[in-house]
Amino acid sequence: MNTLVSHRHNRNVLATLPLPGRIGKPSVDDIYPRIFDAILEQRIAPASRFTEEGLGDVFGVSRSIIRRVLARLSHQQVVILRPNHRPQVAAPDLEQTRQILHARRLAEQTLVRLACKAPQPKDLQCLRDLVERERQCLDRGERGPAIRLSGEFHLHLAAMAGNAPLTQFLGSLVPLTSLALARHEVKSRRHCAWQEHLAIVDAVEGRNVNEAVRLMDEHLDHLEQKLLLVAGAGSSK
Numbered sequence: 001m002n003t004l005v006s007h008r009h010n011r012n013v014l015a016t017l018p019l020p021g022r023i024g025k026p027s028v029d030d031i032y033p034r035i036f037d038a039i040l041e042q043r044i045a046p047a048s049r050f051t052e053e054g055l056g057d058v059f060g061v062s063r064s065i066i067r068r069v070l071a072r073l074s075h076q077q078v079v080i081l082r083p084n085h086r087p088q089v090a091a092p093d094l095e096q097t098r099q100i101l102h103a104r105r106l107a108e109q110t111l112v113r114l115a116c117k118a119p120q121p122k123d124l125q126c127l128r129d130l131v132e133r134e135r136q137c138l139d140r141g142e143r144g145p146a147i148r149l150s151g152e153f154h155l156h157l158a159a160m161a162g163n164a165p166l167t168q169f170l171g172s173l174v175p176l177t178s179l180a181l182a183r184h185e186v187k188s189r190r191h192c193a194w195q196e197h198l199a200i201v202d203a204v205e206g207r208n209v210n211e212a213v214r215l216m217d218e219h220l221d222h223l224e225q226k227l228l229l230v231a232g233a234g235s236s237k
Contacts, residue, residue: 025061026059026060026061026065027065028065028068028069028072031059031061031065031066031069032069032072032073033145033148034059035055035059035069035070035073036073036078036144036148036175036178037144037145037148038144039073039078039079039089039144039179039182040143040144040145040147040148040178040179040181040182041143041144041182042182042183044089045089046088046089046090046091048089049086050086050087051086051087052066052067052070052087055069055070070087073175076171076172076175076176077090077172077175077176078090078175078176078178078179089179090176090179091179091183092176092179092180094228096176097176097177097180097227097228098228100173100176100177100180101177101220101223101224101227101228103169103173104170104173104174104177104220105217105220105224107158107166107169107170107173108154108158108170108216108220109213109216109217110161110163110166111157111158111161111163111166111167111170112157112161112200112204112212112213112216113161113209113212113213114160114161114162114163115157115158115160115161115204115212116203116204116207116208116209116212117207119160119204119205119207120160123156123159123160124201124204124205126156127153127156127157127197127201127204128198128201130149130152130153130156130197131153131194131197131198131201133145133149134146134149134150134153134194134197135194137149138194143182144182147178147181147182148178150178150194150197151174151175151177151178153197154170154174155167155170155171155174157200157204158170158171160204177223177227180227181227193219193222196215196218196219196222197219199215200212200215200216200219203215
């Protein structure tokens with residue numbers, strides 16, 4: 001028996017979610033970024049009560065696709081799934097955020113070094129495309145997609161390193177960082193400067209290891225200062 005909230009309530013909660021913008025049957029890969037964006041834009045907030053049926057109706061897809069999307073988000077620790085409980089959006093606290101950022105720094109220092117060894121033109125172009133899409137989203141005020149694209153930048157850069165376990169480890173940290181950024185959207189208007197991403201790409205393309213590591217450290221410094229300062233101020237109230 002489904003113990004989630006009513007179908008009518010789902011429609012009220014999810015009424016503003018975007019509908020699929022493509023012709024044909026949407027796939028998991030189509031629906032995943034839309035639901036993640038909705039979470040990052042807090043249209044699906046930690047307090048939201050949503051169901052597979054409600055999401056399926058909004059996006060015009062089957063429960064099986066929604067279930068796979070939620071499983072993917074659960075694997076990334078973005079959504080908490082428990083038997084006989086409503087799906088719930090995770091909400092990292094200050095200490096969790098601090099630990100996540102520390103782990104990211106250790107991982108990304110190594111990954112960016114490895115990425116500098118033999119960067120391929122197609123990978124570099126992909127990074128530049130992600131930066132451009134991030135910039136465009138910020139210009140349009142589309143904060144959720146911009147946060148997600150920022151994370152995708154870091155994950156693609158990690159994949160270039162050629163170390164699968166370390167890349168997978170980072171993949172468990174970036175979505176949680178995105179959640180933390182989304183929670184402080186109002187107080188922190190710029191979650192991640194696309195210019196910093198672009199500078200990192202230039203250093204990787206030039207195989208300048210020291211510069212790439214320096215830029216990544218500086219970039220993560222800014223992220224850490226912003227997140228921990230805002231999160232700490234919120235927790236002290």
